[in-house]
Amino acid sequence: MSESFNGPWCCVKALVLPVLESWKAKGSSLERMNNSKNQMDSDIQKKIDHEIRMRDGACKLLAACSQKDQALEASKSLQTCSTRIMAYMSELQRMKEAQVMKKVPRRSSDAGPMDDRRPCKGKVAISDLRIPLMWKDTEYFKNKGELHRCAVFCLLQLGGEIFDTDMVIVDRTLTDICFDNTIVFSEANPGFEMRVELYSCCSEDDYSAGNTPRKLASKLSSSLGRSAGKKLRAAMDPGPCSPVSNGGATPLLLPVPSVPGPKYHLLAHTTMSLTHIQDSFRTHDLTISGNEECSYWLPLYGSMCCRLAAQPHCMTQQMMSGCLKVKQLGGDPQSWTKVYGVLKGTSLFCYHRQEDVEANVEPAFTIAINKETRIRASEKDPQSKVQNICISNQYGGEEVTHTLTTDSRDDTHRWMEAFWQHFYDMSQWKQCCDDLMKIELPSPRKPTPVTPKQGSLYHEMVIESSDDLSSTVSDILARRMRELELRSQLGTSPTWMSSLFEENNPKGAGRPRPCTSRFSGHSPCTPHRPPRSPASPHRCPQLSLLSSDASLTSDSDSHCSTSPCSHRHGWPDPSSNFSLLSSSSPSRMRPRTLSLDAKLSTLRGRGFRGGGTFQCSCQPPSSSPLTPISSRSPLSQRSTQTTLSCSSSTSSNSSSNSEGSHSPESSEGAPFSRPSPARRSLRNLRARLDPRNWLQSQV
Amino acid sequence: MSNFMPGQPLVAVVQRIEIKKLRQGENLILGFSIGGGIDQDPGQNPFSDDKADKGIYVTRITPGGPADAANLRMGDKIMQVNGYDMTMMTHDQARKRLTQKKEDVVRLLVTRKSLEEAVKTSMGGCYPRQ
Numbered sequence: 001m002s003e004s005f006n007g008p009w010c011c012v013k014a015l016v017l018p019v020l021e022s023w024k025a026k027g028s029s030l031e032r033m034n035n036s037k038n039q040m041d042s043d044i045q046k047k048i049d050h051e052i053r054m055r056d057g058a059c060k061l062l063a064a065c066s067q068k069d070q071a072l073e074a075s076k077s078l079q080t081c082s083t084r085i086m087a088y089m090s091e092l093q094r095m096k097e098a099q100v101m102k103k104v105p106r107r108s109s110d111a112g113p114m115d116d117r118r119p120c121k122g123k124v125a126i127s128d129l130r131i132p133l134m135w136k137d138t139e140y141f142k143n144k145g146e147l148h149r150c151a152v153f154c155l156l157q158l159g160g161e162i163f164d165t166d167m168v169i170v171d172r173t174l175t176d177i178c179f180d181n182t183i184v185f186s187e188a189n190p191g192f193e194m195r196v197e198l199y200s201c202c203s204e205d206d207y208s209a210g211n212t213p214r215k216l217a218s219k220l221s222s223s224l225g226r227s228a229g230k231k232l233r234a235a236m237d238p239g240p241c242s243p244v245s246n247g248g249a250t251p252l253l254l255p256v257p258s259v260p261g262p263k264y265h266l267l268a269h270t271t272m273s274l275t276h277i278q279d280s281f282r283t284h285d286l287t288i289s290g291n292e293e294c295s296y297w298l299p300l301y302g303s304m305c306c307r308l309a310a311q312p313h314c315m316t317q318q319m320m321s322g323c324l325k326v327k328q329l330g331g332d333p334q335s336w337t338k339v340y341g342v343l344k345g346t347s348l349f350c351y352h353r354q355e356d357v358e359a360n361v362e363p364a365f366t367i368a369i370n371k372e373t374r375i376r377a378s379e380k381d382p383q384s385k386v387q388n389i390c391i392s393n394q395y396g397g398e399e400v401t402h403t404l405t406t407d408s409r410d411d412t413h414r415w416m417e418a419f420w421q422h423f424y425d426m427s428q429w430k431q432c433c434d435d436l437m438k439i440e441l442p443s444p445r446k447p448t449p450v451t452p453k454q455g456s457l458y459h460e461m462v463i464e465s466s467d468d469l470s471s472t473v474s475d476i477l478a479r480r481m482r483e484l485e486l487r488s489q490l491g492t493s494p495t496w497m498s499s500l501f502e503e504n505n506p507k508g509a510g511r512p513r514p515c516t517s518r519f520s521g522h523s524p525c526t527p528h529r530p531p532r533s534p535a536s537p538h539r540c541p542q543l544s545l546l547s548s549d550a551s552l553t554s555d556s557d558s559h560c561s562t563s564p565c566s567h568r569h570g571w572p573d574p575s576s577n578f579s580l581l582s583s584s585s586p587s588r589m590r591p592r593t594l595s596l597d598a599k600l601s602t603l604r605g606r607g608f609r610g611g612g613t614f615q616c617s618c619q620p621p622s623s624s625p626l627t628p629i630s631s632r633s634p635l636s637q638r639s640t641q642t643t644l645s646c647s648s649s650t651s652s653n654s655s656s657n658s659e660g661s662h663s664p665e666s667s668e669g670a671p672f673s674r675p676s677p678a679r680r681s682l683r684n685l686r687a688r689l690d691p692r693n694w695l696q697s698q699v
Numbered sequence: 700m701s702n703f704m705p706g707q708p709l710v711a712v713v714q715r716i717e718i719k720k721l722r723q724g725e726n727l728i729l730g731f732s733i734g735g736g737i738d739q740d741p742g743q744n745p746f747s748d749d750k751a752d753k754g755i756y757v758t759r760i761t762p763g764g765p766a767d768a769a770n771l772r773m774g775d776k777i778m779q780v781n782g783y784d785m786t787m788m789t790h791d792q793a794r795k796r797l798t799q800k801k802e803d804v805v806r807l808l809v810t811r812k813s814l815e816e817a818v819k820t821s822m823g824g825c826y827p828r829q
Contacts, residue, residue, distance in 0.1 A: 694743035695790050696734040696758050699797040 040095060048088045055081035062261045068203060072151045072167055075262045079199060080164040083155060091160050117421065119190050119428035120319075122312030125439040126272070127182035128281065129154060129165065131198065132301040135172055149203040150298050151262070152177055158185040158194040169203060170298060177298075182440055190312070190428040194272045196304070198286070199264035202295040265296045270304060274430060277310050279437045309437040314425040315345045316436070320418035321357075322411060326350060326367075327403045336405070339364060343418055345436060346370045348391070367402050368393050371426060371433075375419050377412075378403070386412050389419075709786065712818050713778055713808040718769040720803055729797060729805065730764020731757050731771055736790030746774040748812065754778075755785045755793045757809070772811060779808040 058078040065071050149171040155164050165179040177198075185194070268286040276284060283303045290297055313319075320343040325336040339350035342357060349363040356363070369375075369391070378388045389404040389412065406412045426433040720727035735744055737753045746756045757775045760767050777785045780796050788796065797805060 694734055694739050694741075695736070696732045697790065697794045698732045699729045699794060 041092065044088050044092045044095070048085060048092070051081050051085045051088065055085065068262075071261050072201065072203065075201065075264060076151075076153050076164065076167050076199075079264050080155065080162065083157070084162045087157065087160055087162055117424050120313040120421075120425045121187045121189060122310050122315075122429065122432065123184055123186050123439060124158060124188040124192060124194065124277075124308070124310045125182055125184040126156060126194070126196075126306055126308050127440065128305070128307050129179040129181075129196075130305045131177040131268075131286070132303065132305075133170070133175055133177065134299045134301045135175075136299065148172065150200045150296055151203045151264075152198060152200040152267070152298070153264075154179055155197045155199060156183050156185075156194060157197075158188055158192055161185050161187075170200075184439060184441065188310070190274055190430075190432075192273060194308075196270050196272060197266055198268040198300075200267040200296040200298055201262045201264045203262070265290065265294065267296060267298060268300055268304075272308055274310075274432075277308050277432055277437075279307075279309060279435070281305055281307050309439050310429070310432040311437060311439055312425060312429040312432050314422055314429070315433060317344065319343045319422055319425075320415065322415070323354075323407070324350070324415075325405045327405075328400070337364070341404075343369065343422060346433065367391055369419070369422060375416075375423075377416060388412075389415060711778065711810040712814045713810045714814060716769050716771050716807045716809055718765050718771065718805050718807065720805070721765045727798070727800065727803070728764070729766050730761035731766040732759040733777070733790075733793055733797070734758040736788060736793055738789040738791075747776070752776075753787075755788060755790075771807070771809065775809040775811045777807055777809050781806055 055078060058074050058081060062071060062074040062078060065074060149169055151167050151169050153165050153167040155162065157163075163183045163185075165181045165183070168177055168179065170177050185192075188194075266289055268288045270284055270286050272284065276282065283305050286300060286302055286304050288300055288302065320341075322341060324339055324341040326339055326341075327336050337350075339352065340354040340357065342349045342351065342363075346369060348367040348369050349357075350365050350367065351357055351361070351363045372394060374392045376390050378390050386405060386407075386409050390401055391404065392399055392401045394400075404415065406415065718729050720729055733755050735741070735747075735753060735755045739753065741747065741753045742750050744750070744752070744756060746758070747754070755777045757766075757771060757773055757777065760771060760773050777793070779785055780793075781802065783796055785793055785796065
């Protein structure tokens with residue numbers, strides 16, 4: 001026990017030891033335990049052993065894996081296993097304490113009125129967890145290519161059950177953290193407390209840093225490099241992972257596995273109870289721990305939306321069933337109806353025969369048993385030997401009373417007991433007993449679809465081709481785009497792109513022209529992407545380039561007017577937009593290409609330099625897509641801004657250009673190309689359209 | 700400029716400036732350049748105090764032009780143009796607001812640091828800052 005443990009393990013060790021010491025002192029008397037207690041002990045012991053084995057596996061996996069995703073998943077399993085072990089051990093200890101307490105004779109003053117009646121248990125389910133984020137636009141603008149990402153997951157604990165959700169990678173492009181899992185806890189008391197904890201871990205290269213502040217971590221990550229980091233990790237030994245077990249009793253020593261690798265930290269937590277249960281979505285407050293300096297920090301909005309539902313057993317199971325004789329009050333005293341009654345949920349179903357219950361035949365009639373029902377035992381009927389049970393309900397304005405009787409006093413007693421229990425359950429479960437809430441059982445886990453981490457628009461884009469030449473070209477283009485994305489350092493512009501802009505390029509005539517045209521066909525309408533979709537920072541400059549090309553075409557009036565107008569609001573998703581556009585103007589490709597080249601050459605001829613303003617021929621729609629943007633995530637506008645302050649003809653400018661030779665004072669933010677001086681004019685244009693510059697216009 | 704919180708009422712000392720547009724061929728020009736806008740990166744604005752201010756600023760004055768004659772200064776923040784608010788505009792919207800072909804004259808409300816300072820010193824210490 002000379003090893004130093006940190007955190008929770010210390011506490012557990014401290015708790016477990018004194019109890020076991022006192023237990024040993026009691027000697028053999030305590031060994032004579034009930035069989036049931038033994039059974040429960042060994043159950044928990046088995047669970048603990050199982051979790052310890054899982055934890056060992058996770059440690060080993062963590063030490064062995066090299067990929068970030070695997071490491072994050074393994075670390076998450078490790079965290080879950082550790083929490084479960086803690087919970088089981090404290091459960092075990094509580095049971096042992098209870099046994100110890102039992103042996104101590106209780107004084108009469110200690111024993112208060114024992115409430116024997118216990119409410120029924122129920123299923124509690126939480127689903128559709130959504131935690132909104134609140135990014136600052138300054139964070140967004142400071143982006144220099146690094147995208148701070150965190151891996152998050154939720155740990156939910158109710159009673160002795162602990163579940164974790166799937167892990168989600170969160171970065172600046174997401175507005176909410178969504179967990180799709182439905183978690184069902186099967187045995188919950190009405191007085192339950194469900195603890196929801198959000199853990200997050202910074203997902204960057206250097207793992208050995210642990211909880212370093214973000215700035216330092218980013219400096220370290222840039223200085224250490226991947227190979228150095230790996231060496232570091234190998235150098236650190238994984239540490240002892242197997243616990244020492246102490247015969248059949250709980251393992252005393254649980255050394256903390258000090259594995260290198262991503263460690264999750266608690267970011268926020270909240271506790272839910274019966275009052276939060278509702279059959280619809282509700283928002284709950286989160287308590288956030290941690291601050292901006294932590295590497296695992298995420299700007300949480302401070303609340304959590306989810307659907308918390310419960311199905312108490314009294315609503316879903318048959319609480320009581322048996323043969324009855326029912327008579328309506330005020331009717332013929334001899335007209336008893338023999339029925340088979342089933343008490344379930346908010347009704348007493350009376351079937352003609354017992355077999356009807358399984359056969360799903362409709363009951364003969366149904367008596368409501370809810371909070372407004374009144375049940376009492378009536379005086380002894382002179383004709384029968386047993387008491388009757390009277391059930392009164394208010395149907396509309398009328399009071400209707402049914403009288404039940406059974407064959408024996410015991411039966412009557414049991415029915416009364418069942419009714420009292422039912423009322424008690426309903427009073428404990430409160431709003432859950434008004435109506436049966438639906439709980440979707442989690443379906444067997446489907447393998448999660450593999451999505452590219454930094455999804456590029458070009459991956460999603462469907463380039464519909466109308467003829468063979470264009471299809472091969474589009475294939476080539478798509479492949480090249482993918483290559484570009486994979487390089488993820490768009491500093492070196494690929495050679496084929498430079499060929500796009502050479503005028504008088506007879507060799508490339510067949511190829512680049514259709515390419516340009518196709519993209520120019522798409523570009524003016526860089527879609528207003530819904531805030532959810534991932535937008536890699538590298539994507540945007542490409543689009544801005546392309547949009548600038550299209551804007552230069554003078555015969556683009558009709559084109560401009562159709563595409564932006566038709567895609568004004570609510571772009572469904574990028575892929576469908578692009579496919580729409582490509583299919584809508586296949587015929588116009590060729591002619592426009594020529595004019596594009598012509599335009600480019602005229603521009604060159606004028607020695608055009610960016611800095612003047614252009615008059616946009618497609619004015620009205622241009623600014624509207626910018627407006628319906630949620631205030632919480634200004635960053636999602638990023639991709640839309642590329643086009644819209646753009647413009648088509650340059651004729652009005654030459655005059656204004658003459659006095660203002662103003663190049664934009666701001667830095668060339670476009671990260672993706674270092675074009676040759678010959679293309680400076682286009683580069684200036686691109687720079688103008690890049691939202692990360694600060695445009696200036698002459699008026 | 701006082702702290703600018705988008706959506707919150709703003710108090711500022713403003714100066715009225717009336718610029719008569721000059722006709723140059725087909726165009727009516729004012730003779731200055733603007734920068735800024737809600738769709739631009741405010742951190743790159745050299746004239747603003749608060750680097751989160753996304754307002755429209757005057758970045759250059761053509762010497763001898765109409766704006767120069769009307770006493771517009773470089774670094775001024777344009778608050779209103781002909782009654783239209785300019786504090787929540789995109790760059791392009793602002794430019795359009797200034798270059799309406801039907802308007803010969805633009806009446807601007809501008810604010811600048813020196814104005815606030817002047818008022819403060821003249822009023823002693825009791826200038827209500829926002």
